[in-house]
Amino acid sequence: MAATESASAGTNDHLITSSDPEHPANHICTLCRSFYNLGWVGGTGGGTSIKRGPHIFIAPSGVQKELMQPHNIFVLEHANRSYLRKPLELKPSACTPLFLAAFDRGAGCCIHTHSQWAVLVTLLVEQEAHAKGEDPMGKCFEIEKIEQIKGIPKGRGKSGMLGFFDKLVVPIIENTAHEEDLTQSLEEAMEKYPDTYAVLVRRHGVYVWGDNVQKAKTQAESMDYLFRLAVEMKRLGLPWVA
Ligand SMILES: CSCCC(=O)C(=O)COP(=O)(O)O
């Protein structure tokens, strides 16, 4: 269902006004500043969305994500996809339908990064498939026996985290000309790999989500650590799986 605008979308400043640093409108701005410093959301790419109660908080599209202020944040009613708050002269993030795909499946926060490590991993998986004479489409990034895998949960509806001897499998989808056109293939990957908390986008980046902000952040950091390590392992000729 596409998002629509409610009659009062220009007002409702109370929805984004709080002295609590963990209020989603404040938290999105703080997180994006730290993600910018990690190289995740530079050049306006990438972003973060948080769901609290019935409301989804969304950054504007095409803005410098590290400079956003709470008054720039959109608020969407999850149940009927209608905007309760729509800052004038701004458009909601093009990632909104992708964030919604994660929220529809129970996530509390979704992080989209343009990390170069994520992009490189998608290229290395593609290169390896070509080297074997295989079709890279539908291939996943797989890695095992690395301690940081323990930073990723076992799966939706399962308790606990992956163990050292578990294999982490992250599906990869093909990029499209427009961010929103990724939605169908992202949802297909989510259905095909119901345990995944991340989907890589070839030559683009990664979507990582979690039950809440803390978990999504931990998972995004763990994933990025593993992507970076995987790139360095490949450079050294070390295999990702035994
Ligand atoms: C140079 S960024 C291109 C768009 C993109 O991939 C992205 O993640 C940012 O989308 P938004 O609409 O949130 O600016």
Ligand SMILES: [Zn+2]
């Ligand atoms: Zn993007």
